[in-house]
Amino acid sequence: MQANEQKRTEISTLGEFGLIEHLTKKFAIKNASTFKGIGDDAAVIGKSDPLTVVSTDLLVEGIHFDLMYFPLKHLGYKSVVVNLSDIYAMNAVPKQITMSIAISNRFSVEALEELYEGIRAACKNYDVDLVGGDTTSSNKGLIISVTAIGEGEKDKLAYRNGAKPGDLICITGDVGAAYLGLQIMEREKQLYLSNPGIQPDLEEQKYLVGRQLKPEARRDMVDVFRKAKLVPTAMIDVSDGVSSDLMHICRQSGVGAFIEETGIPVHEEAKLMALKFNLDPITCALNGGEDYELLFTINPKDLDKTKLLPDVFIMGEITEKDEGIKFHTNGGRIVDLEAQGWKHF
Ligand code: ADP
Ligand code: MG
Numbered sequence: 001m002q003a004n005e006q007k008r009t010e011i012s013t014l015g016e017f018g019l020i021e022h023l024t025k026k027f028a029i030k031n032a033s034t035f036k037g038i039g040d041d042a043a044v045i046g047k048s049d050p051l052t053v054v055s056t057d058l059l060v061e062g063i064h065f066d067l068m069y070f071p072l073k074h075l076g077y078k079s080v081v082v083n084l085s086d087i088y089a090m091n092a093v094p095k096q097i098t099m100s101i102a103i104s105n106r107f108s109v110e111a112l113e114e115l116y117e118g119i120r121a122a123c124k125n126y127d128v129d130l131v132g133g134d135t136t137s138s139n140k141g142l143i144i145s146v147t148a149i150g151e152g153e154k155d156k157l158a159y160r161n162g163a164k165p166g167d168l169i170c171i172t173g174d175v176g177a178a179y180l181g182l183q184i185m186e187r188e189k190q191l192y193l194s195n196p197g198i199q200p201d202l203e204e205q206k207y208l209v210g211r212q213l214k215p216e217a218r219r220d221m222v223d224v225f226r227k228a229k230l231v232p233t234a235m236i237d238v239s240d241g242v243s244s245d246l247m248h249i250c251r252q253s254g255v256g257a258f259i260e261e262t263g264i265p266v267h268e269e270a271k272l273m274a275l276k277f278n279l280d281p282i283t284c285a286l287n288g289g290e291d292y293e294l295l296f297t298i299n300p301k302d303l304d305k306t307k308l309l310p311d312v313f314i315m316g317e318i319t320e321k322d323e324g325i326k327f328h329t330n331g332g333r334i335v336d337l338e339a340q341g342w343k344h345f
Pocket of ligand 1: 020037039040041042043050056057086217239
């Protein structure tokens with residue numbers, strides 16, 4: 001046997017992004033209509049303005065969701081919304097989705113109707129059309145794949161690679177709550193497993209649980225940017241966590257950054273719950289993920305316009321690459337920002 005044939009590299013040595021890069025690096029772009037290939041929240045294709053943006057996501061039972069506490073209707077809704085979020089992160093507007101599912105006979109028609117109720121609600125709320133998909137069987141778990149297609153004006157699209165030193169780093173909404181919602185549901189699941197007589201009490205934590213079970217995408221921001229005549233220099237949606245997603249912007253833009261602890265919006269309920277779990281609220285906010293807020297950078301000449309934007313917080317500033325990616329604590333310390341967000345491998 002040749003030495004070559006014995007070689008086995010573990011996926012974990014590359015990580016998710018290393019693996020994608022490794023597998024795709026030999027693919028050259030051949031078509032003039034491919035404006036943006038791999039590496040952003042969505043690909044950009046087409047020949048005329050507006051261009052078409054396309055994004056796809058895969059959700060696997062036991063990895064991305066647990067049906068013990070994730071109602072199918074919410075799962076349907078969330079699976080659409082997280083995909084639409086990637087289209088908004090391009091400063092584009094989603095128009096269609098396709099939906100593919102792999103199911104086992106563990107699921108009844110009624111259960112799948114529930115799933116599709118949620119999908120329908122998301123299509124209605126976000127004005128997108130379900131235009132296709134695929135249905136197949138799986139041995140056991142449920143697998144959902146959603147593709148979203150949207151439209152974006154060429155000069156308004158926001159990529160991950162446009163940030164420049166001096167740009168301001170902004171974020172919408174608040175971060176960390178979805179992660180704490182997940183912690184609450186995990187805790188209730190463990191309680192239930194050890195004592196099935198106990199009914200979960202999630203009512204009290206409606207905000208946090210809602211951020212996990214029924215996230216919304218920042219559709220409003222595309223309009224807000226248009227009205228303010230503002231185009232972010234770079235943008236990404238916060239799916240893996242602020243740290244990890246800011247790092248994507250920095251890596252692809254070839255820049256560094258600093259963010260201030262005071263600039264990170266954390267909901268009061270998230271702060272309290274983090275402390276109950278003995279977690280640091282800021283660590284949850286930076287590394288939690290699944291917030292589906294928009295993280296974007298703007299040219300400092302647009303500062304005045306940005307200050308007027310509703311629900312937008314200035315977190316920090318883009319710096320030169322060799323300055324690294326830093327976190328300024330309230331105590332005046334400067335530390336390296338580390339991505340400890342959602343890791344698939
Ligand atoms: P997001 O978190 O915004 O959904 P990802 O981190 O999943 O984005 O993907 C980063 C980029 O890599 C995207 O351009 C995506 O289309 C691409 N990508 C992910 N997995 C693969 C794959 N197996 N083959 C080709 N491209 C991929
Ligand atoms: Mg994304």
